[in-house]
Amino acid sequence: MLAFILRRALQSVGVMLAVGVISFAMFRFAGDPVNQMVALDTSEAQRAEIRASLGLNDPVPLQFARYFIDAAQFKFGVSYQFRQPVSMLLKERMPATLELATCATVLAMGFGILLGIYSALRRDSFLTKVLQAVSLIGISLPTFLIGILLIYLFSVILGWLPSFGRGEVVKFGWWSTGLLTVSGLKALIMPSITLGLFQMTLIMRLVRAEMLEVLRTDYIRFARARGLTTRAIHFGHALKNTLVPVITVAGLQFGSVIAFAIITETVFQWPGMGLLFVQAVQNVDIPIMAAYLLVVSLIFVTINLIVDILYTVVDPRLRATVGRAA
């Protein structure tokens, strides 16, 4: 068990090292960092001076080591566009993205599980067919198109919901939240739906499949034979057994929700890391791109690690195989 966790942790460190190499290569070799920083009228001599002061003449391994040590302390250099430390920008933007991603995931889980159960239990009802059609459309419509449609409908035509931004936010230290104000909550609705829709269809399909699978198993038949109520069977036994894989998938998907927030944040001008990243790509702001890659990878890798460990703790079968393998 401990060996397994240790091995997974080591693997994660390896992944982060690999991402670090890519991030460094981007930072250092994609475009001339000096050229991006200097203004008009900068002489060759001044350029050379800046080059030296940034340590760009040192051997590459040394530069990499320095980059990595800085990155480990969340020092990512200065953004070309904003002339501010990237770490500061990321820190300001992170709460917005995490809040949006969390809301989207909660929404996706809630509705996904409910609708999944419904469509598994009432396989042939009209609503189930509608749900399945909608879910297919949900995964076929690009996120940005859904966002545009929602804005057009609810902001422009009906005027119910704000079309951009986070509304009013409340600050707790460096963390800012929109969950405590009416305008913040209203601003959260459409972006969360847009971002969560894909995950919701995924979870709905998964729950439905798992429920159908479980309902066919022997112990449910036994339960039925023992005369338990349908409700007890469905929710006490069947649902409980479907939830483990569902939660695992939702956890693993959290990383990609953060990545897909790039699109949602652009459509809704949501001031998060994703919008920062898109603007960085458009303006070739390499320090932000490199830092975003590192930070998002860290989030991915951490989530994967936690899910893996929890899974082995929860599911004894896996533990057994792991024990044998080790």
Added chain:
Amino acid sequence: MTDLPAPAPRQSLIARAIDSDIFYSFRRSKLTMVAAAIVAVLLLLALFAPLFVVQDPFDPRQLELINSRISPLWTADGQRPFLLGTDEQGRDIFSAILYGMRVSLAVGALGVAFAAVLGIGLGLIAGYVGGAVDTLIMRIADVQLTFPAILIALLIDGVVKSALGNHLDASTTLLVLVVAIGLSFWVQYARTVRGSVMVEKNRDYVAAAQLIGLPARVIMLRHVLPNTMGPILVIATINLALAIITEATLSFLGSGMPDAMPSLGTLIRIGNNYLFSGEWWVVAFPGIALASLILSINLLGDWLRDALNPKLR
């Protein structure tokens, strides 16, 4: 992953196709037939676009500014020959959709093809050679699988732009998109092929081939590879839809095709600016075209997966 029987003796391809279970299940599903019809129509329209359009929307000489912002034909201000209206530059929306779909399909198909070649190659090597090479390739695959394709594609696009100084013309951009999409989708192919190779490697016919002295390259390409084609086809179909979405998204985010050679995603990005001004047709029709293309391909992919692998039903 799959367990298809070794190749049957050859007979006429068409006869085999009509005989097959696949075709039977195809005819059984009305939805699939509709989807296939839509895909076929859209493909034909895109492929033979020059025959259907009233202008070449990529040729600035053919755009007349005087024809700009005409609404669709059936509305009060509609004008012949602009069926779906025109945009700010006098570009006929119908023509732009057909040509844009060409670009979208080309990027999607080339991207998927690139991903497939790369993935199959690496998968064959990993599966056949095994050992450290296998571990290395599959570790890279693991790492990459944690990152959504759109993120990887955006990063590649940004890096290339930075390296090439950002003055890219339309055809270079197209190439960059193909590479970006290819590099973000190869993992699934590699995993699938590697899995099949591991299974097939230990079969008798491979051992026999080795015995008669066929080189590893030939065994892999001639014998092992054809057996993995079923699942590859399924992945490719579903990936095509994903690749088209990815390209559209990149173009929407401003990192894709330029305004002068718009793909469907670029058209939607441009049209999005006219959402409030009453010129709804500039965004609506490209949006509908993109959505129906992807939906139909997805439906076909779903059906193909079920038909090829009844166990997944």
Added chain:
Amino acid sequence: MSIRLSSLAAVASLIAAALTPASAQTLRYANQGDLKSLDPYTLRESTTIAHHGQVYEGLVARDKNLQTVPGLAESWETPEPTRWRFHLRKNVKFQNGDPFTADDVVFSADRVRAKGSDFATMVANDTKVIKIDDYTVDFVLTAPNPILISQWDVWYIMDKKWAEENNAVAPTPAAATTPSFASLHANGTGAFSIESHQPGVKTVFKVNPNWWRKPEHNLKEIIFTPIASDATRVAALLSGEIDIMEPVPIQDISRVNSSPNATVMSGPELRTIFLGMDQTRDELLNSNIKGKNPFKDIRVREAFYKAIDIELIKTRVMRGLSTPSALMIAPQLFKLSGDFTRPKYDPDGAKKLLTEAGYPDGFELSMDCPNDRYVNDAAICQAVVGMLARIGVKVNLIAQPKALYFAKIFKSGGYNTPFYLLGWTPSTADSHNVLYDIMGCRDNPNSSRGLTNIGGYCNKEFDALADKVLQETDNTKRDLLIKAAFEISNKDFAYIPLHQQALAWGVSKKLKVAQRADNQVLPYWFVKQD
């Protein structure tokens, strides 16, 4: 448990605070661009300068009608043509409470021309700045300069003591790797102070209760949000989430005007949009013509000029909201502009000219264009590409965000473009700036003449006239000199002026706004009604 309770109470009070409706005197303002740095000497870019203008003030100011009026200097005189004496306003305090004195002016004059400042041209290096007493400062020049103070409304005076205490004596260069104190904080004498600044997200300005001027506005607070996306900005205005925004995309003007909450204020803008052609390189960049530069031939430049149907661009691309221009300066800024007319749109004549010049089948080249800087910039470029295609010139359009575009075509990028679109507002509100900055020869590396003359047009006769314009103090004679200069450049087809775009501000109906023709949104001229 008790900790939890108290934090719950805190949350509850926060909610209560948030639920009370925003104060009626809060102005919510959105712009396409952002405030890039708080250091007023870092970046000479109009959106940034306008924001600094809420906080900082110059010795002189420009009022609603762009007339120069006293600012931190109550009055000034020129006892000799080369000596300017400024009498400073007394009892003015910086927002941190420091008094404003002559020392601050001397300090600001040194800081603004120090290395790293983007405003170095405000005060020439050989100008002596002398403190006479606490409220009198002399500027001693080496040569007369009648328009010395024409740009000083945006040379903002900083607090010497504050800068010294906070290690911000040197200006923050645009290339700074670590932000200086002055780039994150602001301390001016102006109408508002900055309460918080989150780059790219939000900046909050609070009213300065101790402002020396009697405010014409009744605002307590300004919340500024940069919103790059046109559609989002319009939606936000329509739904009443913001009170004022700039610019309104022209296609949305009628939609905004038909809405119950907002209207569009539009008027002519002083910025001239034009096309420039590289006339210096011996071989044109990105072209199929090798070994020579077609633009060196005046007939090719004339052909390009005549191939462009500016009226069609006006009606179709600009939806009527532009004023075609025959000059590189707006008519409001030059009295005699009525004497000039554009050569007629004449594609056949253009084709003939190209043939005479030796390009009967046209040629290929690339064109650089911003896509987020001017009104419909990329659409104008696309239209130009189409029009040039009709005379056989194949243009490969490269439209990109302004940051990349400017980095490429300006001096820092080596004027790396054969053909480009640019807009220019003379910051002096005077022709000399145009004659000198964008039309003067750039062959002398030690002079700032022609710094933004990207095409490198050069005519010594023209330059000589520009120098005379600078020295001439009689306005009638001066205008005639300017006219003579423009006649030369027009004859040379140095540039292809297109139009002055219209400015379009989306304004909530609750507001009364003074719109300045230089497109600077300066809320201290606003009156907000409750």
